[in-house]
Amino acid sequence: MTTNKDCLIYMRTSSMTNSKGDSVKRQKSSIMKWVNDNGYNVKGEYWDIESGKMDTMERTEFMKMISDSERLGINVLVFSDQSRLSRDIIVQESTFRLLSSRGYSLISSENPNSFIEDTPTSNLIRQILGSFCEFDRSSTVNKLRVSRIRKRESNREKGIVTRNRTGKYEGRLRWIEIHPELESLILKLRKKGFSLRKISNLLKDEYGYKVSFVSVGNILKDIDWMKKEKRRMKRLETV
Template sequence: MTCAVAYFRTSSQTNVDGDSVPRQRAACAAHAARAGLSIRHEFTDAAVKGADRIDARTGFQAMLAWCAEHDCKTIIVENASRFARDLIVQETGFQMLTAAGYTLVAADDPDAFTASTPTQDLIRQVLGAVAQFEKANLVAKLKAARDRKSAQLGRRIEGPLKDAAQVAAARRLAPDRSLREVAEAMAEEGFRTTTGTILSAAHVSRLLKDTRLASCAAPA
C-alpha cells in the first residue's frame, strides 16, 4: 500500500484535549482505507492558527523531515481548513508541497486543493505574478553580486558555487548514512544554514535529488 502521513491541527489549547484530533484521525483513516493508503505516521500542530504559515509550524516541518527520510509523498488532512483557513496560506502551502513532489489530500473532498473557483483562480494568478516578480528580482540581485565579485577578482565568475559544493558533499557523504546523519556530517565540514544550524533532512534530500548539478564532482 502507498505510504501516507496524517496531519492534524488544533486552533486553540482548548481543543488539544477535546475531540478535535480523534475526529481528524478518524476522517483521515477512513479516507486512507477508501484510497488504499497506509498511514505510517501522524503529526500534530497544537494551538496553531489556521492563518499561520506552514513553514512556521513545528509539527508540519517535522512531518516533512520524516517524509523525506522515509520517501513518503502523500499527506492527508481532515479538510482544507485543517491545513489552513487562510486561502493565501492554503494555496501557497499547496503549491510548495506540489513543487516538492507531495500529494496533499483532504479526506472530506479529495479534489479540494485542485478545484477551480473564481477566488482560487484569482489567488493563483496573483501568486504567480508575485513569484515571477520575486524570481526576476532575485536573478537581478545575483547578477549584480556576480558583477561586483567579478570586478574585484578581475575575472568572470558564474554559477551557484555554494550549491554545487553542497550537492557534491551530500553525494559524497550519503552512502550508508541516513539523511540526518548526512546533515550532521556536512555540518562537521562547515555546510550549515545561513543561521549556522544543521541542514534539515528535507534539505539534504533536495540536494541529493538536484539534477541541475548532476555533473558536479566532490571537492578534492
C-alpha cells in the first residue's frame, strides 16, 4: 500500500568511471537526508549511466521509474540536483513541464524549492541553478584536465613515461609494473636463448605467470626502453 509520503529516487552518472567513484554515494547521501528530514519512504531506486545531455525519455532507468510510479501510484520523484535530471536546460525544463502536467512532484534534495513553483521567477531561478550545475561540472573537468597535464609533465621529468616518451599518468599498468620480478626472470630465460613462445610457456608451467608470447616481447621492449630512459635521465643530471 502506498501513501502520500512515498517516493522514488533517481541518480545518474555519465560513465562507468564515475560509477566507480563517489558520485552515486554523494547523490544518494543528499537524497536520503532530504527523505529522512521530510518523513518520506523510498519505494524504489533508479540509476542511469548516461550522458546528462541525453533526453530523459530515452534513459532506461528513468523510464522504468516513470512506469513504476504509475503502477504504484507514487508521484514524488527525488534526485540530488537539476543536473541529475539533465545538464541540458531545454531537456531539463521540458521534462519538468511534462511531468508536472501529469501530476508529478519533482524534488531536488539540494534545492528543494526549485521544482515546486511554476512562476516566471521560479523558472528563472531553476534555469540559473541548472546552469550553475553545468558550469561547476565543466570547471571540475577542466581542472582535472590541467592536473593530468601537469602530472604528465612532472612524470616526464622523473622518467616515468609511455613508450611514446610522453609523461605517463593514467592507463593500464605494464606487466613489470605489476610484477617487477618478471624483469630479471625473463632476462635470464632470454639469455639462455629461449624463444618468446618458449619463455611464455615456461612462465606459465614453472612460475605460474600467464603471460602471452606477445606480452613477453613487449616486456623485453619495455626493459630495454626503460634502461635507455634511465641513461637519458642520468645524462640530464650531469648537464
